[in-house]
Amino acid sequence: MNRFHLLTPRRRTSLAVAAVAAALVGAVAVTIARAADTAPAKKKLTGAELYAINCNRCHSERYPTERTKDEWKTIMTHMRVRANLPAAQAKEILKYLQENAGSNP
Numbered sequence: 001m002n003r004f005h006l007l008t009p010r011r012r013t014s015l016a017v018a019a020v021a022a023a024l025v026g027a028v029a030v031t032i033a034r035a036a037d038t039a040p041a042k043k044k045l046t047g048a049e050l051y052a053i054n055c056n057r058c059h060s061e062r063y064p065t066e067r068t069k070d071e072w073k074t075i076m077t078h079m080r081v082r083a084n085l086p087a088a089q090a091k092e093i094l095k096y097l098q099e100n101a102g103s104n105p
């Protein structure tokens with residue numbers, strides 16, 4: 001049996017407020033869940049992108065062709081520390097630089 005009509009007006013109001021609040025919380029939760037569902041998958045950056053992001057903070061970028069594969073290896077051991085890069089990112093950058101490296105004259 002519905003006893004809602006037996007409640008004082010004040011109790012009715014507070015029950016109604018509680019119901020509206022609960023509905024709002026539910027709606028917000030659903031919205032957040034949907035947003036998380038549709039968020040684009042986190043894209044893994046390529047070596048070229050990592051190079052462009054990290055290696056021109058202190059000096060301008062060099063073209064990969066300006067150094068040989070061996071030179072890039074040596075440069076990366078120094079610059080990786082300067083740029084404070086995690087190993088995996090340094091590896092991607094080195095791969096990009098070496099794949100596009102110049103050859104000794």
Ligand code: HEC
Nearest residue numbers: 051054055056057058059062075076078079080082083093
């Ligand atoms: C925190 C600053 C800093 C960051 C970040 C940095 N470098 Fe450097 N880099 C330097 C400095 C300073 C020199 C000058 C030579 C030296 O002192 O070692 C240099 C020199 C170089 C050189 C040789 C000089 C030239 O102009 O040809 C190359 C190539 C180079 N960096 C590549 C890189 C690469 C690749 C990265 C990204 C992994 C990088 N750097 C990130 C500071 C930085």
